[in-house]
Amino acid sequence: MNLKLHANATTTPKTRAYIQASTVSVAEMAAELGVYETTIKRWRRRTDTADRSTQPHRLHTSLAASKEGRRLRLRSRMMMNRLCALCASLATVCFSFVGSHAVLAHDWYSSTADPVYQSNCCGGHDCAPVDSEWVSEVAEGYRLKMTIDQARTVNPAAETPVDAVVPWSRIQSPPTATHAFYACIYDRDRAAPRYGVICFFATPTM
Numbered sequence: 001m002n003l004k005l006h007a008n009a010t011t012t013p014k015t016r017a018y019i020q021a022s023t024v025s026v027a028e029m030a031a032e033l034g035v036y037e038t039t040i041k042r043w044r045r046r047t048d049t050a051d052r053s054t055q056p057h058r059l060h061t062s063l064a065a066s067k068e069g070r071r072l073r074l075r076s077r078m079m080m081n082r083l084c085a086l087c088a089s090l091a092t093v094c095f096s097f098v099g100s101h102a103v104l105a106h107d108w109y110s111s112t113a114d115p116v117y118q119s120n121c122c123g124g125h126d127c128a129p130v131d132s133e134w135v136s137e138v139a140e141g142y143r144l145k146m147t148i149d150q151a152r153t154v155n156p157a158a159e160t161p162v163d164a165v166v167p168w169s170r171i172q173s174p175p176t177a178t179h180a181f182y183a184c185i186y187d188r189d190r191a192a193p194r195y196g197v198i199c200f201f202a203t204p205t206m
Contacts, residue, residue: 010035016049074173074204108175109184114199116170121184121199126155129179135202141167144183144197157187164195174201 011019015033019040022029026044030037043049109122121127134150136143143165151158162185174182182201190196 010039011043013049016043016046019043020046020049070168071204073168074171074202109182109199112172112199114170115172116167117194119198125157126186126198127182127184128154130154130181130183132180135181138165140165141169141171142181142200142202144181144200151185154183155185155187158185159188160190160196162190162196164190164197166197166200170197170200172199172201173204177203179203 011033019029019033020043024032026037026040029040033040109127110120112121113119114121130144130146130153131150134144134146136145144162145164146154146162148158148161151160151162180203184198184200186194186196186198188196
């Protein structure tokens with residue numbers, strides 16, 4: 001029979017049985033076997049002679065499985081966003097076209113597009129960080145709710161409030177992490193399925 005012991009074991013099952021059956025003092029037994037007194041005490045407290053498993057009884061994780069999945073989905077897009085941001089930084093002037101009008105693009109938004117609708121995020125003045133108080137997490141994704149005044153901090157031409165649920169499939173990871181959330185919104189179109197949100201960005205939580 002193959003005998004498997006812990007790597008640091010100083011006794012064998014036969015020695016342990018001898019310890020449990022002996023009536024001599026702990027100090028005498030430790031001196032006889034050349035082990036620590038704590039080893040003698042440990043095996044005298046037990047009724048068996050087998051090594052016990054050192055595997056943890058419970059594995060701990062810092063995030064729930066659902067949140068971990070969402071975090072990974074956001075981070076999976078980070079490499080592409082960073083590449084786009086690099087391209088934008090190398091360009092002297094970036095232009096995005098809305099209809100037949102060319103407008104000067106700004107920051108890194110101009111190099112990104114909605115992952116579902118493939119439309120450019122930047123229209124020249126329709127993207128900005130959004131306050132975390134305007135964003136709440138729901139089962140389908142993130143809900144963005146803004147009054148007209150709040151919407152105008154993102155798009156100065158906004159004419160209506162925003163109340164939209166952005167699904168997980170449309171949420172992107174921004175190349176910058178100075179804010180938790182960023183959004184690009186239309187000035188007045190709030191129709192389904194986009195409800196006025198051109199693009200939405202959420203900084204992954206670590």
